[in-house]
Amino acid sequence: MLRFPHAAPAAVKGTMARAAEDVRRKPVTLSDVAAAAGVSQATASRCLNGSERKVNPELREKVLAAAARLNYTANLSAQTVARGTSTTVALLVSDIADAYFSSMAASVMSAAEAKGLRVTIAVTERNVEREIELVRELRGQHARAVILAGSGYVDSRFAEPLVRELTMFEEMGGRVVLISRTDLPFETVDLDNLGGARRLASALVRLGYESFRLLGGEEQLVATRDRIEGFRLGLADAGIHLDADRVIYSDFSWEGGFTAVQAMDDKVLADTRLIFAVNDEMALGAIAGLRGRGLRIPEDIAVAGFDDIRSLRDVVPGLTTVRVPLVEVGREAIARVIGSPSGERSRVVVATVALRDSTPRLN
Amino acid sequence: MLRFPHAAPAAVKGTMARAAEDVRRKPVTLSDVAAAAGVSQATASRCLNGSERKVNPELREKVLAAAARLNYTANLSAQTVARGTSTTVALLVSDIADAYFSSMAASVMSAAEAKGLRVTIAVTERNVEREIELVRELRGQHARAVILAGSGYVDSRFAEPLVRELTMFEEMGGRVVLISRTDLPFETVDLDNLGGARRLASALVRLGYESFRLLGGEEQLVATRDRIEGFRLGLADAGIHLDADRVIYSDFSWEGGFTAVQAMDDKVLADTRLIFAVNDEMALGAIAGLRGRGLRIPEDIAVAGFDDIRSLRDVVPGLTTVRVPLVEVGREAIARVIGSPSGERSRVVVATVALRDSTPRLN
DNA sequence: GGAATCACGGAAAGCCTATTCCAACTGCTC
DNA sequence: GAGCAGTTGGAATAGGCTTTCCGTGATTCC
Structure with missing residues (x-):
């Protein structure tokens, strides 16, 4: 609220001094605590950080008291080095600002929290090379597991080096869990993209769309x-054939949906009763684009999406979509991180069709 | 997609075997690389991880080659221990599924990325005690900085222990940056909540609201x-006085807005021409609640929010709000993490009023 | 040409913790 | 009361890395 361009008024001097002195008081370590409690460092370690071995309650008290008095916190990095294993699982998402991924992150984090794991989120920006690089770094961090959500390219040119990196990660003792992609040889929480979309199509046909x-x-x-x-x-x-030219590829985002629709021919639009976008963001972008062209939803064109992101609750008309139970996905992913390898390579989470006003029954 | 409840078909055996053998091949370490390259561990370290000291290009080549051949990755924890400082900054947010915070996270991460910092996100769930506990843990992790976004309670009963913990964090050599709260004695990126809301009110009065x-x-x-x-x-x-009973406190979320409006008296609503919710999520919840009661926006009641979250682009009518330039906020926060303490305790990021269709000019 | 300086490789110390291994001590049995 | 297993504290080591400190060989300067 206050700004001090050049000369700093007296009031701020305190702050500056604090920063300037920069004592960088050496953090208190385990041996400080041990010394303060008059025990060996080994004993202190056993008291403070979950160890099997019992220690005399009296000593234990002393150690705990000393730790509290000195405000001791264990150095996590040192623990990781010493133990050779950490309690961090990494979640790799395409874009954390995306509603789908941020909801997934929330569900994974809360599931992890319950199991005493800590989560770190990394963003791949839909870039496979970056993804590989991140997994590599995570190997260096001895992460307990990596959960790979999003991206997932069909092209095996990309897949092969990623698989290699993930395999090395596993060999190091880490777990690999994929979300919504069954193309790689690792445990997967599958969202049933195929089944969900299939059921959506059936439902729309039943509503009269052709x-x-x-x-x-x-x-x-x-x-x-x-x-x-x-x-x-x-x-x-339902006996309806879909010509290849009825599929338009764009970007997996709001902007992708918007521009794709902008670029459509009037004739093409006239010959379209319903647009199915492969995710809600694209569908919303498409709606914006369509409206920009003066078309009404759903009277002129109906729209359906996929994911059922939270912000749909504020969209009018309600967008028909396929609901993905992200809470369950998060729980399932963490369960796979914790549990012993099940051999059960893939666990399908059921995606359910949600019909709303953007695709009303015809006639 | 496939499930193998009990007996595992032959096809899966490969996977199971891989998991079962569980060699946990010891990760390659720096000294492995040094040995392979025929140099000392010190030299290997200097080649691989940015060091001041030069090494003979020929040796350097050998080391790099050995590292690549062995697929070496530095153990980050060990580096942190050895260096006594890490390159991780922690971002504490209330709720990562919230559009406002996830956008902020994205902007902080991309700004950090550019500076070679890595970001880890932690969720406070608007719980001060948890917040304190997290800062404490971060001190144990030797985080480079902690960026505190969201929450922020006025009550000094809560503030005091938090300040204590943050101060210890600083004494350890870490940086503390607050976002959108000037109540604590640390560097702050202030969103100009007060100014933004004030300008919004003025603008609304000019539109004829009373x-x-x-x-x-x-x-x-x-x-x-x-x-x-x-x-x-x-x-x-503008000479308009606001009675205290015209402010309703609820939860800082969509549900909070929704239930607050649900609970409103008919008489109260009749005596309300415009509702200003302190953030967009609440405003959207309020709109849903109002519509549930058969009211039209903006004909019956106008609504305004704050933040300009991304999903507003899909809301009809467009919600009047105050735009917070999150990209700038993220950049500014990271700049404060990097830069030397400026003494400039607070840097205001200007929040601009965005008038949209939810608050049309009256008559 | 000798002294002073510089460049650079390596040994070793250090960061903080967990854990192994040993020693001392307890309480028992027979 | 000797021998025993069972506890429990502590010294020492391990873990992977950085960095200081030394020492050697090369270079520079007069």
């Missing part, structure tokens, strides 16, 4: 592929 | 207090 247009993220993305393929299957179940 | 109702988060929250106080001042500037 003329579809699909909006995908990048074509190489596993999520894109599965959801589009699922939708295609759902239509096929 | 009868207001305010929706606050918990009363003890600094953000609540500042924004309400600012709004009150803005009204006072």
